[in-house]
Amino acid sequence: MTNTIDYSALPYPVRGDLAAAHRRGWERLAAAGTWWDGATRIAIAAEARRARTCDFCAKRRDALSPYAVQGEHDTTNSLPIALIEVIHRVATDQSRLTRAFYDTALESGISDGEYVETIGVIATVFAVDGFTRAIGLPDFALPDPQPGNPSRHRPVGAKTDHAWVPRVAPEDVTDADAGLYDGLGGANIHRALSLVPAEVMGFFDIDTAQYLPDAALRDFSTEYRDLTHAQIEFLAARVSAINQCVY
DSSP, X not given: OOSXXXXXXXXXOOOHHHHHHHHHHHHHHHSOOSSSOHHHHHHHHHHHHHHTTOHHHHHHHHSSSGGGOOOOOOOSSOOOHHHHHHHHHHHHOGGGOOHHHHHHHHHTTOOHHXXXXXXXXXXXXXXXXXXXXXXXXXXXXXXXXXXXXXXXXXXXXXXXSSSSSOBOOGGGOOGGGTTTTTTSOOOHXXXXXXXXXXXXXXXXXXHHHHSOOXXXXXXXXXXXXXXXXXXXXXXXXXXXXXXXXXX
């Protein structure tokens, strides 16, 4: 594995904006976040990758209920057991997460902000790793963690609504979180990580490059990619079905 995101040696081109978004994502992973420092964020990223080959997770996925199987996760580091459980379940069994699972995570000592940031880290790693695997490359090595302390910034506009975690509606964005929904419509998929605004902006920086900018999604008069809107949505729908995405 290489820890430098560089697609220049491929026999076909990768758009420059796409490569740049991936590099920014790697830089964000390594830096201190809102609730986790850089070392913890990289440890979470490594654990999310490890979950893909975890024997315990595989047995759980095959069981009628994940709670019908007893065992321990194959792990790469010394993160708290409760956090390892969150990482592995989010990474491998998303469609069967429940409110009780989330409540148990909070009862174990993981804060709602830490939970949301953990999901943001996993989403970033999976977005980049999914792309590299799709084009036949091995995973890039994770970057070295950078020094620094978490900001511990909690949006004052965050409220509990019909989601498990508090979220920030577009009308509740304050000056402290200016830019949270820049270029985004503020739909539920954008609000999902909004308790940690940096994760919204970071993930959708990659999403915009890999998919389409929000304003382009319904601009059917213009084709922004080599694939048409219809082709993009066909692939997205098929991948979502395979991954049991219920959004």
